[in-house]
Amino acid sequence: MSCYFPPGTMLWVLCVLQFMFHMAGGCAIEERIALMRIRSSLVEANSEVPASWGRSDDCCFWERVRCNNSTRVSGLNLDSVYQTCVLTGGPCWNLNLTIFSSFHELQKLDLSWNSALLQNFDGLEGLTKLRYLDLSGNSLVENNILESLGKLASLEVINFKATSLNGALQNIAFRNLKNLRELHLGSNWLNGSIPASLFELPRLQYLHLSENLLQGHIPDQIYLAHNVICNYLICPTTFQGACPTGCLQMKHLCSIWVLHITR
Numbered sequence: 001m002s003c004y005f006p007p008g009t010m011l012w013v014l015c016v017l018q019f020m021f022h023m024a025g026g027c028a029i030e031e032r033i034a035l036m037r038i039r040s041s042l043v044e045a046n047s048e049v050p051a052s053w054g055r056s057d058d059c060c061f062w063e064r065v066r067c068n069n070s071t072r073v074s075g076l077n078l079d080s081v082y083q084t085c086v087l088t089g090g091p092c093w094n095l096n097l098t099i100f101s102s103f104h105e106l107q108k109l110d111l112s113w114n115s116a117l118l119q120n121f122d123g124l125e126g127l128t129k130l131r132y133l134d135l136s137g138n139s140l141v142e143n144n145i146l147e148s149l150g151k152l153a154s155l156e157v158i159n160f161k162a163t164s165l166n167g168a169l170q171n172i173a174f175r176n177l178k179n180l181r182e183l184h185l186g187s188n189w190l191n192g193s194i195p196a197s198l199f200e201l202p203r204l205q206y207l208h209l210s211e212n213l214l215q216g217h218i219p220d221q222i223y224l225a226h227n228v229i230c231n232y233l234i235c236p237t238t239f240q241g242a243c244p245t246g247c248l249q250m251k252h253l254c255s256i257w258v259l260h261i262t263r
Contacts, residue, residue: 026058031073034102035059045093048083072105082114098123106130113137125151136161146173153177159184168192174201182206190214
């Protein structure tokens, strides 16, 4: 007895089988390869590595990795992952951020406190779903980093505390970040005035600029979204300029705004 398959059926079956093979290991192959590249970079830096990485094909079950319902990597909790007994007093882990371009569904990236030298920040520009980015406690040495942030419009939390950022803050760097709720830029070498665009972000609730070389004027009437109000304000002790009072005069208390610019 012979079997007959309508035209196109075999092609459809082959496509399904290819998809099943591609996803058989859980996470996507390109994501698993990228994670193993991160592991190799840690080994090259004489660091310990997460014990579960590479033990199975399904990286969704690896420690510090979170996947969504489509088994694509959506979160990487790599804070303090760099561990070594060799103390040299400077960054030991050289990490090229283009390595994360394979994680197209990534929403959270935490690389905080690794004392790493982070290079090629523009390698993150394709992560259009990224909402949480924490690079604090590392070294960012490129000059165009803040400008590149404008291409990550989905960001809600940015933490660049103690990342060796220097230079002036530019208005254009923040205008597209309409979803931003928290911005941490403290303990850096930023100078010049605070751009007005920071106070025009409709969802911003926390702004941390302490321990920089900033100066200038803070507007009295800070624009806030309809459901956002400031009832907690940390005023500077050595900042050049007056503390804003308009924020304290608003009537509806719906949430907390923290403006921290002390030195």
